[in-house]
Amino acid sequence: MTTIPNPAAFAARGTAVPGAPIGIPAQPRNDTPAPAPEADTGDDVYVIRALTPLAAREANRSAVTALLDTAGIPHFAVRGTSDHGTVVAVAEDDRERVLNVIFRGLGQYPGHISTVRTDQVRPARPLSSRDARAWRDVRTAAALQVSWTRADPGRHLLLGHEYGCAIEFWRRQGSHLVAPRANRVTWAVSGQGANVFGAARLFSRFISDWTAPGSAPPLATRPEFLVELADEITFPVDAVYTWVDGNDPAWQQRKASAKGEVYHAESASDARFISRDELRYSVRSLHLFAPWIRTIYIATDDQVPAWMREDVPGIQVVSHREIFRDPTDLPTFNSHSIESQLHHIEGLSEHFLYFNDDMFIGRPVTPYSFFTPGGVARYFPSRNRIPQGPVVETDTPVDAACKNNRALLLERFGRVITQPMEHIPYALRRSAIEEAERDFPKAWARTSASRFRAMTDLSPTSSFAVYYAALTGRAQPSSMPFTYLQLAVPDLADRLQRLLDGRNQDSFCLNDAFSTPEDIEAQQEILDGFLNGYFPTPSPYER
Structure with missing residues (x-):
C-alpha cells in the first residue's frame, strides 16, 4: 500500500x-x-x-x-x-x-x-x-x-x-x-x-x-x-417584480395623456420610472443566491426588458391587462395600484416574494429566511415609526398610505400598527391578500383606480397585506442583515464599494426616489461598475 x-x-x-x-x-x-x-x-x-x-x-x-x-x-x-x-x-x-x-x-x-x-x-x-x-x-x-x-x-x-x-x-x-x-x-x-x-x-x-x-x-x-423532515420547506416559492421602462416613448405618451392629479412631487418624479437595468441584476441575484425560486414573474405595462429571453422556462412577463380586474383602471403609473392586483397573476404560488426592481439578494439565502416550514411568512419591521394622526397634505406618499393602512386594520382587528417595513423583499401569502381585498373592497378598488399615488392609497404589499397576514396568524416578525442606500447621496461610490467588499448583507436596496436629471449620468457609471462587480454571472434568462 x-x-x-x-x-x-x-x-x-x-x-x-x-x-x-x-x-x-x-x-x-x-x-x-x-x-x-x-x-x-x-x-x-x-x-x-x-x-x-x-x-x-x-x-x-x-x-x-x-x-x-x-x-x-x-x-x-x-x-x-x-x-x-x-x-x-x-x-x-x-x-x-x-x-x-x-x-x-x-x-x-x-x-x-x-x-x-x-x-x-x-x-x-x-x-x-x-x-x-x-x-x-x-x-x-x-x-x-x-x-x-x-x-x-x-x-x-x-x-x-x-x-x-x-x-x-x-x-x-x-x-x-x-x-x-x-x-x-x-x-x-x-x-x-x-x-x-x-x-x-x-x-x-x-x-x-x-x-x-x-x-x-x-x-x-x-x-x-430519503426521508422528509418536519423542519423542511417543500412548498414552491415564486418571485414577483413590478417594472417599468420610463425611457420607452410609447409608455411616456401613455403617461402624458393619463388623467389624474399628482398630489406630491415625489409621486411624479422621473427618477421613479428610470430603468437603470437594475432588474437584470436583481434577477441575476436570484440566479446566484436564491436558486430555490420556482418562477419569476415580471408585471409590466406591456413592456419586455430588452435583455430578457422569453423562451426560457422559469421567468414570465405578465401584462397589467392580465391581472387588473377592472380594465378601466388602466393605464396606471402608481405602484400601489399595480401591487393591489399582483395576487391575480395566473399560476402564482401561495408563498411568494415581492421585489421592487431596486431590491437585490446580497449573498446565498434559503427560503427559511422568508418563511417557516409551516408556511408562516416572515416580515421585517423598520426602526422608523408611522407618524401619528390622520393623513395631512404634507405627508409623503409612504406615510399617507401607512396611515390609511393603520386606520383600516384598527377598525378590523382593534390593533394599531406603528412601523412600516424595511426595503427587504416582502414575503407574502396569496390567500391573505385575497382575503384582504374581500374584507376591504372599497379601499382596494380606490387604490387600484389611482393612476398616480393619491392621498387615499393603501400600500398593499409592502405593509397592508403583511400586517393582515400577521393579524390572521400567517406572518411573524423577523430580521436579516440588509442595507438601504439612496443613490442621491454624495458619497455613493464609497458606500457601494464597502457593500461590494463586504458582501455581508442578505439583501440590499438601491433606491432612486430623489435623483435629479443632473445626477443620473454620474450615478450610472458608478452603478454599472458596482452591479457588474457584484453580480458578474449572467442569468439563463438573458439574451
Whole structure:
C-alpha cells in the first residue's frame, strides 16, 4: 500500500505537476481527475465561466467523488448541516486509501484542506494543501474538508472553503456504519446497504425541487437519508417584480395623456420610472443566491426588458391587462395600484416574494429566511415609526398610505400598527391578500383606480397585506442583515464599494426616489461598475 509522504517533504518539494508552473494545471494524469472540466487556474484559483455558489459546490463535490471513484473507494452522500458545502461518507477502514488519493489530487491541483475533530469548539482554519501543517492531523480527524477556490473570469466572485466537500470517516459497529459527527438525519446506516439516488434538495436547504437540475444533480446516498423532515420547506416559492421602462416613448405618451392629479412631487418624479437595468441584476441575484425560486414573474405595462429571453422556462412577463380586474383602471403609473392586483397573476404560488426592481439578494439565502416550514411568512419591521394622526397634505406618499393602512386594520382587528417595513423583499401569502381585498373592497378598488399615488392609497404589499397576514396568524416578525442606500447621496461610490467588499448583507436596496436629471449620468457609471462587480454571472434568462 502506498503511504502519504512526510508532510514536510511534501511542502518542500511543492505540489505542482512536474514541468508545469505552480498553480497552472498540466494535462490530468489518468488517475487524477481535474477539479472541474471547464476549470482554469492561476495562483490556485480555478476559473468557472458561469460561476454560481451551486456551481462551486458541485465542482468541489464532483472533484472529490471522482478521486474516490478512481481509487474504487465506496462512498455515499450525507445530509450534512451546512447548506453550502457537501458531505460524503467513507468507511474508516478506507482512511489510508482516501488520504492517498486526496493527497495525489491536491498535489496536482493545489487547494485547501481543514480537519474536523469531534472535540473542536470552532471549525479549524483551512490551510493551503501546499502547507505541511494542513496534513498533520489527517490520520485522526473525524472528517476532512477539501476545496478549490473558484472565481468568475473577472475574479469578482471568489468562492472558497465554505463550498468545499467534507469527507467523513464512518466506523463499523456490528452491521452498521456509524457517523463521526451529527448530521440532519441519522447516526448510523446499514453497513451492507446499497446506494440509491436522492434529490439534491435533500442535501441543502439552498436547493429546491425547482432548482435547475443541471446545477444540482441527484446524489448517490443511502436509503436512510430519503426521508422528509418536519423542519423542511417543500412548498414552491415564486418571485414577483413590478417594472417599468420610463425611457420607452410609447409608455411616456401613455403617461402624458393619463388623467389624474399628482398630489406630491415625489409621486411624479422621473427618477421613479428610470430603468437603470437594475432588474437584470436583481434577477441575476436570484440566479446566484436564491436558486430555490420556482418562477419569476415580471408585471409590466406591456413592456419586455430588452435583455430578457422569453423562451426560457422559469421567468414570465405578465401584462397589467392580465391581472387588473377592472380594465378601466388602466393605464396606471402608481405602484400601489399595480401591487393591489399582483395576487391575480395566473399560476402564482401561495408563498411568494415581492421585489421592487431596486431590491437585490446580497449573498446565498434559503427560503427559511422568508418563511417557516409551516408556511408562516416572515416580515421585517423598520426602526422608523408611522407618524401619528390622520393623513395631512404634507405627508409623503409612504406615510399617507401607512396611515390609511393603520386606520383600516384598527377598525378590523382593534390593533394599531406603528412601523412600516424595511426595503427587504416582502414575503407574502396569496390567500391573505385575497382575503384582504374581500374584507376591504372599497379601499382596494380606490387604490387600484389611482393612476398616480393619491392621498387615499393603501400600500398593499409592502405593509397592508403583511400586517393582515400577521393579524390572521400567517406572518411573524423577523430580521436579516440588509442595507438601504439612496443613490442621491454624495458619497455613493464609497458606500457601494464597502457593500461590494463586504458582501455581508442578505439583501440590499438601491433606491432612486430623489435623483435629479443632473445626477443620473454620474450615478450610472458608478452603478454599472458596482452591479457588474457584484453580480458578474449572467442569468439563463438573458439574451
